[in-house]
Amino acid sequence: MLRDITIGQYYPADSVIHKLDPRTKLMGALLYIVSLFVFRGVAGFAAVTLTLIFIIALSKVPFGYMVRGLKAIVVILVITIVFNLFLTPGEPLVEFWKFRITWQGLENAGFMAVRLTYLILGSSVLTLTTTPNQLTDGMEQALKPLNKIRIPVHEISMMMSIALRFIPILIEETDKIMKAQLARGAEFESGNLIKKAKSLVPLLVPLFISAFRRANDLAMAMEARCYHGGQGRTKMKPLRYKRKDAAAYLLSVGYFAGVIALRIVF
Amino acid sequence: MKFIEARKLIHEYIRRDEEGNVESILTALDQVDLDVKQGEFVAVLGHNGSGKSTLAKHLNVLLTASGGTLWVDGKDTKDPDNLWAIRQNAGMVFQNPDNQIIASVVEEDVAFGPENIGVSTPEIWKRVERSLKSVGMIKYREHSPNRLSGGQKQRIAIAGVMAMEPKCIVLDEPTAMLDPNGRREVLDAVEQLNKEKGITVILITHYMEEVVRADRVYVMDNGRVVMQGTPRSIFSQVDTLKSYRLDVPQITLLAYELRNAGLNIPEGILTRQELVEALCRLY
Amino acid sequence: MSIILDKVNYVYSEKTAYEIQALKNISLKIEDGEFIGIIGHTGSGKSTLIQHLNGLVRATSGGIYYNGRDIYEDDYDRKKLRGMVGLVFQYPEHQLFETTIFADVSFGPKNQGFTKKEAELKAFTALRSVGLSEDYWYRSPFELSGGQKRRVAIAGVLAMDPEVLILDEPTAGLDPKGRDEILDQVAKLHQERRMTIILVSHSMEDVAKYVKRLIVMNQGSIMLDGTPGEIFAHVQELEAVGLAAPQVTYLMHDLRKRGIQASGTATTLEEAKEAILQAFHKK
Structure with missing residues (x-):
């Protein structure tokens, strides 16, 4: 779906x-x-x-x-x-x-x-x-004037591109966790609204934990590769x-x- | 020339309760001494929780010492002014291939490091091409990382580090999540960088088979360095290794057991060929 | 009691550009009380295959029969099937979610409709059988080490009292000690409860040591099916698809080539040791 x-x-x-x-x-x-x-x-x-x-x-x-x-x-x-x-x-x-x-x-x-x-x-x-990357690059460039009023344009666009990269990974992960809980007899479709919402806990808790772990890992990997914000950064594909x-x-x-x-x- | 020198390096994880009182102290590194020469291939071996990953993070200044001193490329890691120079010169590859790829296109990910350190655009293109070639991934440069195998993703991560042109690569259990094919791909790539480009390699792992390729091995347990030497000298001490919750490659173990059963086989057999030769000599 | 697969096919993303036939015409009979290893690389279809056995994934065509009943029949209780065929996914610790270990393990039996008391009794037995010390039971699962978490996750499936236990790469990412502990636990379940065990792995050494029957998967088909000894006699075929026999199997092969009269296809260290010692004694 x-x-x-x-x-x-x-x-x-x-x-x-x-x-x-x-x-x-x-x-x-x-x-x-x-x-x-x-x-x-x-x-x-x-x-x-x-x-x-x-x-x-x-x-x-x-x-x-x-x-x-x-x-x-x-x-x-x-x-x-x-x-x-x-x-x-x-x-x-x-x-x-x-x-x-x-x-x-x-x-x-x-x-x-x-x-x-x-x-x-x-x-x-x-x-x-x-491509998503071009799109975020484009937005970053187009919105650059907003930097002057202290809107962190670079950070926002970096977040967007990371989100785009991780969406497919998290969708796959959701599917995996769902299957794992189904194998433990969980049901996600039956029952009334409250029951349904409750049945999402076994799915959402592991998903959030995983997302946090990934975010933590990623932050470390970015730091290890000398990421320190947008300052002094050059571009492989500058927009011209x-x-x-x-x-x-x-x-x-x-x-x-x-x-x-x-x-x-x- | 020494590239890494650690003297009595200590790292403590301190847990505090809500009022800020110390609840517990976990000594992850306990007076670690480490010496790595430029161009060496050093493996650090230990079971999960032995402190080896903490050590790796120190080499890239993702953590700083609670005590002792660590010099990387002659620079003291305690001095904040050295931070970026050290990170650039001692690149790092992590365990989970998915969680260290930042961009949605392979070549753009490799460019991430050089972009951060302000390399000019034409030079970035050159470096990206060079590093992707060095790990054999150049034909995937325009692909999305999502459809690559684990081994390929790790090679992209290695290329990403290489593009910063470091003198040293620290790999923190790079193969733990890979299948045997992926594991081989990654190790071959690492060995090649070491042999052909003279890159200093520090491989953190708990797979004994991977250590065989190294020049020297450090074994860690409980935050301490408990053994060090050539792979052969380490693997000749089967009982000691077992006491540190490590096991020995199957062939080495077989040689050891045959020796215990009375066959006169030399200690520290590492490869199948060596064992075949030794047995044939006896036969 | 058995599981029968009759010409099972499974196609991913049917009728799109990414269409992949993950399983091709799989016919298979798994008898009660067997200890089976399934080997193949990533993408060989082994993970897809096991997800068919408990009805999580529905075959595109073909039939699956559990204890003689067609599981795709309209009135077949497939939820109950998931309780009888327990499936432990790869990195199962990632599915833990409860505030205490005990509550997490009770989750399965509660879903099966057991009362709180009954579910807790089952959780109790399951935690016992994976050998986790009682000190931990009422702590958060997130305080545990990787190997311990995995044992809790396995207990979570065991608590449902399955007749068949399937484990997808249960040792991935664990250190040697953790690996041995898990595999020994699983072997014990097989011995003590006569539980049918299916172990998916890419480590030949692990599998050869425990299982009595091996199924080799390649590109969605069953390539080989037999005892480890029979399978590893096909070294060349295995290598052609990028798999390898255990190191000792190669060693025995090499020794015979060099004229040492060691007989049999050794698949484990013990077998190789015996064969070599015998060859030396005969002389």
């Missing part, structure tokens, strides 16, 4: 999008997300849709693979649609029993569904084309903007301006 989530997984491919600087991609993704809440009308919708299709095509990630990521939000999607459909006041379209669907409701539901779907698809382009990044920035800003213009004009 945990393995089905495609958000946050890297899909290796040789594409322009893959080669962009992570900072560029972060900026692009940000503008794209904002644009989803700005666009209005058929023209805006067309602009956003075409851009999304264009970017997905450029990224060379199979469309089917992306759609799988949507599975995770199906429930949220359905709830949003239902709420918008039935609870928007306005001119009634269909009426039955206590329910009433309005034109406005239909429109709202449609737009919300599109927004959510596009949001997930668009941001998964970012995560699928950027290239010409295509400038082009990408220009295109994103252009796109964003376009969506705003469409909103004002139509």
